[in-house]
Amino acid sequence: xxxxxxxxxxxxxxxxxxATLSCRASQSVSSNLAWYQQKPGQPPRLLxxxxxxxxxxxxxxFTGSGSGTDFTLTISSLQSEDFAVYYCQQYNSWPxxxxxxxxxxxx
Amino acid sequence: EVQLVESGxxxxxxxxxxRLSCATSGFTFSGHSxxxxxQAPGKGLEWVSSIISGYIYYGDAMKGRFTISRDNANNSLSxxxxxxxxxxxxxxxxxxxxxxxxxxxxxxxxxxx
Numbered sequence: 001x002x003x004x005x006x007x008x009x010x011x012x013x014x015x016x017x018x019a020t021l022s023c024r025a026s027q028s029v030s031s032n033l034a035w036y037q038q039k040p041g042q043p044p045r046l047l048x049x050x051x052x053x054x055x056x057x058x059x060x061x062f063t064g065s066g067s068g069t070d071f072t073l074t075i076s077s078l079q080s081e082d083f084a085v086y087y088c089q090q091y092n093s094w095p096x097x098x099x100x101x102x103x104x105x106x107x
Numbered sequence: 108e109v110q111l112v113e114s115g116x117x118x119x120x121x122x123x124x125x126r127l128s129c130a131t132s133g134f135t136f137s138g139h140s141x142x143x144x145x146q147a148p149g150k151g152l153e154w155v156s157s158i159i160s161g162y163i164y165y166g167d168a169m170k171g172r173f174t175i176s177r178d179n180a181n182n183s184l185s186x187x188x189x190x191x192x193x194x195x196x197x198x199x200x201x202x203x204x205x206x207x208x209x210x211x212x213x214x215x216x217x218x219x220x
Contacts, residue, residue, distance in 0.1 A: 001167070032206070034206070034207035034208070036152075036208075038152075042213075043200050043202075043211035043212065043213060043214060044144075044152065044200075044208070044211055045211075046204075046207045046208060046209045048207075049206050049207030049209075050206060050207075055207065055209060056209070087151065087152055089152070089154075089207070089208075091205065091206060091207070094164050095154060095164070095165075095166045095167065096142075096154040096157065096164075097154065098151060098152040098153065098154065099151075100151050101151045101152075
């Protein structure tokens, strides 16, 4: 099973600052990686697929990068609505697996 | 507007069964792969099952106990869950897609106790 490891577990950021979230796969997933945002009481929302392609209506301040085993989600200039939990997911192999999540909280 | 609405959750005893449904609208259901993802209280996301072009996949913890199916005529997805365990307690989401899940329902809570 592909293990996805996200870091850090929690990231404290001031509004207006940038944030960098990492996701590492135990084996190569090529570019078959997605990022999701989840707020309390809500389902996840797809942000990025194909490691770097923004999903529909996702603001340009969200940028995904990486391939193989190491991936990054960068959020430039955090807005109040960006404080949430972020998950990566690989869809390169079965079973599909998610990272454990990174919580981005207000500093 | 794409909509996915789950139903069928509830309280069930260990060893019991439950059938979840996901009613969809706003898109051509038969043309899309569908999935179930769950989230235990206070925990992260766990992929459960996918149905892709007639092929079916399950997470290891669900194999032999869960059955995914779809009804293209009624634009619905189902998940039959047998031999439920306490650790199956979670919100179950249905989600659309293959290369990332681009639409999700609000989820239905399954409590095994």
